[in-house]
Amino acid sequence: MPSTWVGDGVRGWTALRRFVRARPVVVDGLVAVGVGVGVVAGSDSVAAAVRAGPTGQSAYAVIALSAAALAFRRSRPVSSFAVSYAATIVLLATGFPYGPIVQLPALALYSLAAWRPPRVSGAVCGLALAVCLPLELAGHWAPWPVPVTLAVTGGWLVFPWLVGLAVRAYRRIRERADEAERARHVSEERLRIAKDVHDLVGHGLAVISMQAGVALHVLDRQPADVRTALLAIRATSRDALDGLRVALDGPDATRQPLRGLDELGDLVRTVNGGGLTVVLDVAGTRPQVPAAVDVAGYRIAQEALTNVVKHAAARRATLHVAYEETGVRLVVTDDGKTAGSHLGSGRGLIGMRERAQAVGGTLTARPLTTGGFAVSAFLPYSKEFER
Numbered sequence: 001m002p003s004t005w006v007g008d009g010v011r012g013w014t015a016l017r018r019f020v021r022a023r024p025v026v027v028d029g030l031v032a033v034g035v036g037v038g039v040v041a042g043s044d045s046v047a048a049a050v051r052a053g054p055t056g057q058s059a060y061a062v063i064a065l066s067a068a069a070l071a072f073r074r075s076r077p078v079s080s081f082a083v084s085y086a087a088t089i090v091l092l093a094t095g096f097p098y099g100p101i102v103q104l105p106a107l108a109l110y111s112l113a114a115w116r117p118p119r120v121s122g123a124v125c126g127l128a129l130a131v132c133l134p135l136e137l138a139g140h141w142a143p144w145p146v147p148v149t150l151a152v153t154g155g156w157l158v159f160p161w162l163v164g165l166a167v168r169a170y171r172r173i174r175e176r177a178d179e180a181e182r183a184r185h186v187s188e189e190r191l192r193i194a195k196d197v198h199d200l201v202g203h204g205l206a207v208i209s210m211q212a213g214v215a216l217h218v219l220d221r222q223p224a225d226v227r228t229a230l231l232a233i234r235a236t237s238r239d240a241l242d243g244l245r246v247a248l249d250g251p252d253a254t255r256q257p258l259r260g261l262d263e264l265g266d267l268v269r270t271v272n273g274g275g276l277t278v279v280l281d282v283a284g285t286r287p288q289v290p291a292a293v294d295v296a297g298y299r300i301a302q303e304a305l306t307n308v309v310k311h312a313a314a315r316r317a318t319l320h321v322a323y324e325e326t327g328v329r330l331v332v333t334d335d336g337k338t339a340g341s342h343l344g345s346g347r348g349l350i351g352m353r354e355r356a357q358a359v360g361g362t363l364t365a366r367p368l369t370t371g372g373f374a375v376s377a378f379l380p381y382s383k384e385f386e387r
Contacts, residue, residue, distance in 0.1 A: 029071040035103065036067030042100030059096055062087045066104045073111035078124060081108035085128055093135070102156040109157060113164025114171075125161045132157065260294035261286070261321065261328065264301055268319060271305050277316050278305065284323035293379045296355045297321075297328055300363065303348050304332035304375040312336030312373060327361065327380035335372040352377070 040063055066087035073080040085105040092098060109128070113121040132153060259267075268280045289297075301319055308317045314336030322329040349365055352375065356363040361379035368374050 025071055025075055028073055028075075032067045032070035032073075035070060035107065036064060039063055039067065039100045039103060059091060062091050063101065063104075066091075066101075070104065070108055070111075073108050074115050077108070077112040077115050078120070081105060081112050081124060081128075084108040089131065089135075106156045106160040110160035110164040110167075113161045114167045115164075118165060118168075121161060121164065125157060128157055129153065259298045260291075261289060261297045262294075263298065264319065264321060267298070267302055267305065271309060271317075275315060276309065278308075279316070279318045281318060281320045282323075283321070286323050287381070289328065290359075290381060292359050293328065293361075293381060296359050296361070297330055297377075297379055299355055300352045300375075300377050300379075301330055301332065303352050304330075307348055307375075308332070308334045308336065308373075314372065326382075327378055330377045330379070331374060332376075333368065333372060333374045335370075349375075 040060060066084045069080045069083035069087075071080075085108070088101055088105050091101055105128075109121070109125060112124060133150075136153060264282075265280055268278045271278045301321075305317065305319065308314055312334045314334035317332065317334040317336075320329075320331040320333070322331075352365075353363045356377045356379060359379050360382075361377060363375070363377040365373070365375045
């Protein structure tokens with residue numbers, strides 16, 4: 001039940017923020033009414049306390065004008081402050097008690113500083129001080145010592161202006177942070193697409209090259225086997241093109257899901273040939289594997305076998321898949337070369353390791369003491385099981 005209340009509260013707050021952003025004049029109009037009523041009530045109390053007499057209907061009208069200007073404090077902040085400030089100065093100059101009335105132009109000046117460039121709000125604030133200070137220092141409505149006068153004026157003009165500047169700066173920082181976050185997501189998506197393209201193109205071209213070599217080798221002696229190699233080339237190229245469409249345009253482009261661990265058998269069949277025999281060994285019962293782990297596992301196996309085809313000069317390779325209690329383990333071994341050239345430039349290994357780390361897993365690559373190479377990855381079903 002408490003979690004439901006929290007969810008309802010978050011949704012309500014989000015809806016309120018959308019309403020405020022969509023209808024600023026309506027919301028600010030309600031604020032203006034509330035502040036105006038409070039100023040009238042407060043001014044009557046102040047007038048009674050200092051025995052300045054009743055405020056009068058004309059004063060109420062001027063207060064209403066000053067408060068009404070707040071309805072446009074965000075859409076037209078300069079005009080809003082000018083009207084509110086002029087009405088306040090007129091009231092003070094006619095003997096209206098100094099007190100809550102100054103809240104109206106203070107709120108308008110805050111909004112001006114929060115929604116307009118500092119050079120604009122600073123110029124307006126300076127002009128307001130130039131009008132107000134001489135009258136206050138002359139004692140027309142504030143017969144106080146000079147330090148007190150400066151402090152009071154700063155309190156209802158300079159302070160709200162500074163608060164508005166702070167709010168504007170905070171908003172700009174948030175906007176930059178949001179832009180940086182969006183840019184980061186775009187960069188990550190581009191990197192993901194680049195990795196997918198690398199895996200698809202690298203694997204497809206390696207298999208096509210291998211099958212083309214087989215076709216050329218048996219062209220004169222066993223023409224019937226050429227058909228098998230050409231069919232494999234066609235299937236591999238078609239799968240690679242479909243995969244590229246999915247990677248670049250999304251799954252909806254071809255209405256085909258991204259490949260997962262269930263299709264490792266098809267992957268092994270495309271790699272077999274040209275003197276290389278790949279064996280798929282599956283242990284354990286496949287549970288409900290998260291989609292991210294499913295795709296990452298397939299891509300890691302694909303890249304590891306592509307490295308075997310391109311660089312290992314191996315005759316036999318094994319793809320071992322073990323569905324363990326907390327994750328799936330993939331091990332690709334071969335009996336080929338163990339030199340560093342086995343991994344080519346090393347970018348494929350980096351990509352495989354990044355794919356494993358993206359789902360909370362680990363990946364290692366090492367030469368075998370009996371000859372050949374091994375790539376081992378563990379992909380947890382949940383990141384809490386990372387090991």
